[in-house]
Amino acid sequence: MKRLLSVCLLLMAHWVQAQNQPIRVTTRNVSLVYAVNEEGRLIQQYFGRLLQPAAADTLEKSTQEAYVTAGMESLLEPAIRIVHNDGNPSLELKYVSHHTTKKDNNITTTDISLKDPVYPVSVILHFEAYFNEDVIKAWTEIKHQEKQPVHLTAYSSSMLHFKAAKYWLTQFHGDWAQEANMVESPLTAGTKTLDSKLGVRANMYQSPMFLLALDNTADENKGEVIAGTLAWTGNFRFAFEVDERNALHINAGINPYASDYTLKPNEVFTTPAFIFTHSNTGKGQTSRNLQRWALNYGILDGHSPRLTLLNNWEATGMNFNEQKLTGLFGGAARLGVDLFLLDDGWFANKFPRNSDNAGLGDWDTNKEKLPHGLGYLVKEAAKQGIKFGIWLEPEMVNPKSELYTKHPDWIMRLPNRAENYYRNQMVLDLPNPAVQDFVFDVVDKTMSQNPGIAYIKWDCNRMLTNTYSPYLKEKQSHLFIEYTRGLYKVFEKVRAKYPHLPIMLCSGGGGRTDYGALKYFTEFWPSDNTDGLDRIYIQYGYSHFFPANTMSAHVTNWGKQSLKFRTDVAMMGKLGYDIKVDDLTEKELQFSHDAVTTYRRISDIVWYGNLYRLVSPYEQNRAVFLYTSDDQKKAIVFNYMMNARRTDNFSVVKFQGLDPEKNYRINEINLFPGTTSAFKFNQSYSGDFLMKVGIDLTAGRIHPLTSNILEITAE
Numbered sequence: 001m002k003r004l005l006s007v008c009l010l011l012m013a014h015w016v017q018a019q020n021q022p023i024r025v026t027t028r029n030v031s032l033v034y035a036v037n038e039e040g041r042l043i044q045q046y047f048g049r050l051l052q053p054a055a056a057d058t059l060e061k062s063t064q065e066a067y068v069t070a071g072m073e074s075l076l077e078p079a080i081r082i083v084h085n086d087g088n089p090s091l092e093l094k095y096v097s098h099h100t101t102k103k104d105n106n107i108t109t110t111d112i113s114l115k116d117p118v119y120p121v122s123v124i125l126h127f128e129a130y131f132n133e134d135v136i137k138a139w140t141e142i143k144h145q146e147k148q149p150v151h152l153t154a155y156s157s158s159m160l161h162f163k164a165a166k167y168w169l170t171q172f173h174g175d176w177a178q179e180a181n182m183v184e185s186p187l188t189a190g191t192k193t194l195d196s197k198l199g200v201r202a203n204m205y206q207s208p209m210f211l212l213a214l215d216n217t218a219d220e221n222k223g224e225v226i227a228g229t230l231a232w233t234g235n236f237r238f239a240f241e242v243d244e245r246n247a248l249h250i251n252a253g254i255n256p257y258a259s260d261y262t263l264k265p266n267e268v269f270t271t272p273a274f275i276f277t278h279s280n281t282g283k284g285q286t287s288r289n290l291q292r293w294a295l296n297y298g299i300l301d302g303h304s305p306r307l308t309l310l311n312n313w314e315a316t317g318m319n320f321n322e323q324k325l326t327g328l329f330g331g332a333a334r335l336g337v338d339l340f341l342l343d344d345g346w347f348a349n350k351f352p353r354n355s356d357n358a359g360l361g362d363w364d365t366n367k368e369k370l371p372h373g374l375g376y377l378v379k380e381a382a383k384q385g386i387k388f389g390i391w392l393e394p395e396m397v398n399p400k401s402e403l404y405t406k407h408p409d410w411i412m413r414l415p416n417r418a419e420n421y422y423r424n425q426m427v428l429d430l431p432n433p434a435v436q437d438f439v440f441d442v443v444d445k446t447m448s449q450n451p452g453i454a455y456i457k458w459d460c461n462r463m464l465t466n467t468y469s470p471y472l473k474e475k476q477s478h479l480f481i482e483y484t485r486g487l488y489k490v491f492e493k494v495r496a497k498y499p500h501l502p503i504m505l506c507s508g509g510g511g512r513t514d515y516g517a518l519k520y521f522t523e524f525w526p527s528d529n530t531d532g533l534d535r536i537y538i539q540y541g542y543s544h545f546f547p548a549n550t551m552s553a554h555v556t557n558w559g560k561q562s563l564k565f566r567t568d569v570a571m572m573g574k575l576g577y578d579i580k581v582d583d584l585t586e587k588e589l590q591f592s593h594d595a596v597t598t599y600r601r602i603s604d605i606v607w608y609g610n611l612y613r614l615v616s617p618y619e620q621n622r623a624v625f626l627y628t629s630d631d632q633k634k635a636i637v638f639n640y641m642m643n644a645r646r647t648d649n650f651s652v653v654k655f656q657g658l659d660p661e662k663n664y665r666i667n668e669i670n671l672f673p674g675t676t677s678a679f680k681f682n683q684s685y686s687g688d689f690l691m692k693v694g695i696d697l698t699a700g701r702i703h704p705l706t707s708n709i710l711e712i713t714a715e
């Protein structure tokens with residue numbers, strides 16, 4: 001009793017102090033302000049455009065609890081729900097203290113500690129504010145000291161609260177080969193949920209990202225927009241709840257679906273980070289904020305050059321041998337790319353990997369196809385002046401494999417039910433540390449037995465259904481969480497040993513496109529769909545969250561557009577090829593070789609520059625993208641006439657991101673041999689002119705399925 005009294009007195013002293021002093025999480029242009037109310041609860045005071053400290057001090061007290069707890073008086077979807085040892089299903093969180101620390105010139109962390117006055121449960125809300133990028137990362141730590149474990153049934157990373165006239169939500173959804181479709185709709189009263197339950201990957205149908213526009217629909221260049229994403233490679237959930245007073249409450253975090261968590265005394269439950277940004281000048285700016293943040297902090301080696309490559313998946317499937325592959329190396333050399341990437345089909349002997357129904361799990365080189373092993377291929381590639389990379393899918397197993405018979409205990413499947421296959425495969429029990437070691441060893445052995453491998457494509461071709469972890473036994477509700485934790489342990493180990501090896505994150509197309517995994521990866525595979533037209537939409541969608549150097553974009557035979565069109569689309573991402581180079585005509589090869597050279601010259605601007613989406617493919621039968629270098633001396637315009645018609649009345653395009661004072665020359669580059677530019681840019685233009693008056697990008701006539709790349713250079 002005495003102890004309780006002194007805790008209460010201490011808490012009260014803190015609240016009194018905190019009530020008079022708002023807690024500010026600030027970046028260059030954004031403020032998130034909290035305060036403590038009379039009951040000692042943490043409230044969200046403000047989130048939006050930068051508020052000067054004096055203005056923050058005069059904010060009227062909001063009534064909105066920041067991190068809503070279940071079981072007390074709030075009717076909102078809670079951020080946290082705990083059932084205590086005595087069966088009490090309520091939690092009250094009161095402010096204890098907060099600390100703000102400047103990590104460096106750009107990053108400030110704020111930790112707000114909260115505690116239940118009755119039950120020994122504490123929660124820390126963590127914020128990391130990236131000043132220059134206007135990005136905030138928010139996550140939570142939950143801990144208790146009850147005698148027995150407590151049941152945690154909701155555990156959001158963060159909540160955000162809004163009060164606007166209208167809310168417009170943009171979601172990014174799709175399916176295999178149709179990733180990142182954008183649809184914007186108004187939020188109405190009630191709860192709209194974007195989530196996934198795929199277990200091993202965040203995405204197949206819904207990507208873990210959203211845009212929220214306040215009052216009006218999201219515009220590229222104006223209006224208040226929030227962009228949010230979750231750094232988690234498993235089940236995610238964003239719940240958008242519009243209450244009876246038209247206030248909006250967002251819960252962002254791991255999807256608690258079938259994932260009640262038994263939290264032991266003193267164990268810390270750390271949620272993944274909710275990463276978000278805000279702009280008062282539209283979604284163009286939120287995209288640039290996140291892209292800049294990703295290059296600086298979110299992805300592995302964001303500022304290191306990426307390798308151009310030739311992949312063999314589309315060209316050969318699993319039907320290849322040593323001779324065929326070494327033949328293809330010559331094609332890679334003729335294209336001038338950096339690397340040859342050998343895809344699926346190179347492994348397993350007892351059950352050779354000749355189709356997707358056998359071999360997964362048996363990671364020895366197939367002796368029939370590749371009698372001299374991978375090491376030989378590395379050397380043969382080197383003779384042609386190119387590097388060699390390899391495809392792996394180490395988390396999976398085919399029933400037709402030696403691994404399946406050797407380690408039945410390592411495979412997830414439901415007892416008493418028929419095995420369930422998707423692409424003829426099953427998922428290994430990654431929560432099991434022995435399986436984590438196996439998965440790491442697949443990578444490590446492949447790398448150490450074949451010195452010189454310079455690149456990995458890490459695939460994951462099924463979602464988790466009909467599942468049960470033999471390792472977790474009675475704790476099946478931990479499965480989804482432990483899978484992702486196990487995966488991250490493996491990634492950590494891989495990165496400890498191979499810190500800078502470029503690895504592409506792939507999951508049956510674009511199933512893994514999240515910043516939880518991307519901090520270990522240099523790039524991702526956005527989609528198996530490489531049709532030039534479809535890719536414009538897919539890359540446009542992803543560009544709201546990811547920079548160009550993360551988006552692998554390959555020229556393939558998907559799509560009926562010209563080679564020039566497909567190449568121009570791929571050059572807007574991380575360029576690669578997946579074609580039979582021998583099938584190219586002389587002119588096509590010449591064009592492709594020149595494109596690779598050109599790409600090398602302009603890629604700095606595309607990868608590290610600032611993206612302005614000048615025309616959206618969702619709004620017109622064309623799309624225009626512009627990348628400017630930081631110093632505004634260079635810019636690249638990608639101009640795509642899509643299914644454009646003569647009747648399309650395309651207006652001039654006004655550029656952005658240039659220096660109004662500078663004069664620029666415009667040059668069409670990447671022309672197909674034997675063609676000349678239809679543009680007559682025989683004068684220089686001031687940045688002011690290009691941004692205010694704009695120029696005609698149809699060159700006077702609309703040709704559907706044509707494209708141009710323009711190089712803009714300051715004089």
Ligand code: DGJ
Pocket residue numbers: 313343344391459461506507508509510525527528
């Ligand atoms: C799915 C990937 O998205 C493809 O690029 C390819 O690697 C196949 N898997 C191989 O099985």
